[in-house]
Amino acid sequence: MTDRPSRLMPTYAPAPVTFVRGRGCELYDDTGRRYLDFLSGIAVVSLGHAHPAVAEALASQARTLLHVSNLFRTTLGEEVAGLLDDLVGDGQPAGGLVFFCNSGAEANEAAIKLARRARPGRPVVVSAVGSFHGRTLGALAATGQPEKQAPFAPLPGGFRQVPYDDLPSLEDAMGDGQVGAVLLEAIQGEAGVVEPRPGYLRAVAERCREAGALLMVDEVQTGLGRTGRWFAFQHEGVEPDVVTVAKALGNGAPIGACWARREVAEAFEPGDHGTTFGGQPLAAAAARATLQTMVELGAPERAERAGRRLREGLRGLPGVAEVRGKGLLLGVGLEEPRAKAVTTEALRAGLVVNAPRPDTLRLAPPLLVSEAEVDEALGILGGVLERTGGGS
Ligand SMILES: Cc1ncc(COP(=O)(O)O)c(C=O)c1O
Structure with missing residues (x-):
């Protein structure tokens, strides 16, 4: 230096x-x-x-095709979406669709916009105190850390925070019929690796189902094998409507993704959301090599x-x-x-x-x-x- x-x-x-x-x-x-x-x-x-598998994938893709934009289909994006969908289903196709982006914050932005589209007239997203969902304004509005939010007010509206691992508070927050989605980490990483009691996420999933709200799990930090399952929500046996990932997806190459159940994902129409680089060939090649290697090595x-x-x-x-x-x-x-x-x-x-x-x-x-x-x-x-x- x-x-x-x-x-x-x-x-x-x-x-x-x-x-x-x-x-x-x-x-x-x-x-x-x-x-x-x-x-x-x-x-x-x-x-x-x-x-070596990721290095080779990046080098070989750099010599083949770096970027064409999302105005054209790429086989790589389709392949990575399929691999990811199999992992969300814990080895079986889960039948969802994927939006690619470049980071965890962007994956959560996509999830928040998707919730607004898929649950019109119910604009509120409930998240947890202590949570971390990213630094962009939407993701920051969902982040339950007032000290990170305060200097950047006003933040977008339509967000409520409830104490983590506290079901009655969540039920209260969902009481007025305005809540379209609940966004939670299965383990709060940035808060200091905080785990809810067993059964919490399952109970939240049940409340969301009863209320017709989406359960969106932020697996940006916990996802892709890190907690001993492909996704941390799998420890609880729940089936979320939306799952966001990033961090480990490209083993260092910047790529994020928002997976959603097909019926939810199809609320997006062409023109609703987009990104120049999301899912572009170089990042997708790294993600394909990463996921394939993770599967091969268990x-x-x-x-x-x-x-x-x-x-x-x-x-x-x-x-x-x-x-x-x-x-x-x-x-x-x-x-x-x-x-x-x-x-x-x-x-x-x-x-x-x-x-x-x-x-x-x-x-x-x-x-x-x-x-x-x-x-x-x-x-x-x-x-x-x-x-x-x-x-x-
Ligand atoms: C749970 C969670 N969500 C979202 C993010 C934001 O991801 P990024 O920094 O890639 O925008 C992070 C980053 O630490 C995270 O831990």
């Missing part, structure tokens, strides 16, 4: 390390130093860095197995109060609010994790992480917790 002032807008306060290459669960900085990546670019690089089972080892190890570390989450999306609740200091020290010690909350570390390594890498990360983190005052 040079000392020249940055020309980037100050929307981030980046850590003082410049990564220049990666391989599997490893990252290397500009001095050649190795780090273990237990964050995966925030649950993005689920197959690990520089996965990514959810790998996440479940490695997650069990990681969780057990984390529970025994000094200063750890609890471990939340499923599979390889884990929130480590600390006894003291010193998560930021721990992440800084962990980075110095060669381990990448982050702190979504002052008292919580988030660990989300690539799903193919080995037992040896899990043990190495536990060793580093244990030492860091010890040195920074854990176990007191």
Whole structure:
């Protein structure tokens, strides 16, 4: 890194390390130093860095066709939509349709617009306190974090937030017949990996069915094998009307998607929604390679197995109060609010994790992480917790 002032807008306060290459669960900085990546670019690089199948798909597609616009059909988009639909159906076609975009926020924007189209006259979307759905104005209006919303008021109307994991509040919010959709994360990732009690999502699905409102599950962070199932809603056995994904879909290539049941999806007509780049060949080639590789390698089972080892190890570390989450999306609740200091020290010690909350570390390594890498990360983190005052 040079000392020249940055020309980037100050929307981030980046850590003082410049990564220049990666391989599997490893990252290397500009001095050649190795780090273990237990964050995966925030649950993005689920197959690990520089996965050969994704690298080859990108290189080969770059030599073949980069972009034609959505004014023309592409076979790649159709293929990825089919693969995604099979995963929503947990191995069986779910029979839905897909809109491709470039990010999680855009996937949720598509979902919100779809709800307005599919449930005319019922414009309200209910979401949860503490949720995170993205930074664009619509997704931000759904995001249940007033401190992120306040500087950007006025936000679009038609959004209500209710406490997460609180069914009576949701029922109250749905009482006036104005609610067309409920948008929820099955596990709240940015809130610090917060899980509702078992049965909550199933009960929400039931209320939505009774009220004729859409159940829209934001699987941007939890989706595609990370929690030990293809989607986190599958732990609860529910069948959502809409599912949004992004992050891991291209293993680092930017692509998002909004899947919806066919009857819901068909509320959109040509001209209702669009994006220049959404589902374009380069991103779609990466997504096809990512999904095919995830299926071949049994990514959810790998996440479940490695997650069990990681969780057990984390529970025994000094200063750890609890471990939340499923599979390889884990929130480590600390006894003291010193998560930021721990992440800084962990980075110095060669381990990448982050702190979504002052008292919580988030660990989300690539799903193919080995037992040896899990043990190495536990060793580093244990030492860091010890040195920074854990176990007191
Ligand atoms: C659950 C969830 N939804 C939406 C988003 C927004 O995704 P993006 O940053 O790709 O717009 C995120 C990002 O962290 C997320 O965790």
